[in-house]
Amino acid sequence: AQSVSQHNHHVILSEAASLELGCNYSYGGTVNLFWYVQYPGQHLQLLLKYFSGDPLVKGIKGFEAEFIKSKFSFNLRKPSVQWSDTAEYFCAVNAPESGAGSYQLTFGKGTKLSVIP
């Protein structure tokens, strides 16, 4: 079974600082990778996803993530954060060739981002 680890529990940044949130997964086969964001009091929303092709994926609101297969990583980045980026960020993985339940998502524990104005 696959697992996902997010290295940082809570990240605090000032506005305009650059962001990188780590995500590593453990699964030897083909994976689909996702980053979700949960703003305070709101439901999970998809930021970006990787299925295949260019390993550098661009998402909404200026976020991007890079899939590095050799490192089993899918780190989320943003060059300049804003106060409105304050939220919790979840990395998730899906293993489409794993047979039964191949559409299931396995989530990391999440990283809370606090941006100070």
Added chain:
Amino acid sequence: GAVVSQHPSWVICKSGTSVKIECRSLDFQATTMFWYRQFPKQSLMLMATSNEGSKATYEQGVEKDKFLINHASLTLSTLTVTSAHPEDSSFYICSARAGGRNNEQFFGPGTRLTVL
């Protein structure tokens, strides 16, 4: 975009009672729906996967007789917590998948269950 709703958004009940939570896909047909549970400061833990018209598949450690899932139509799935106890208090989130090769899941806003 695809919208998933949950009802109720929060519920408080007495120990021993049953609570039903609804999950609806509002603008698409969901071939598969998922139910998650989220504890404070924890990740989403998948409880079960349900396909319309068939029995739900439960994850290891999830009691199927306690967490009854019904996926009666392509737009509605229900989770019933039977004989709820305080340890069942949690945040329950559903998601829905439209089908095809798109593996994207769309999430509901969650239901906060508090069992007294």
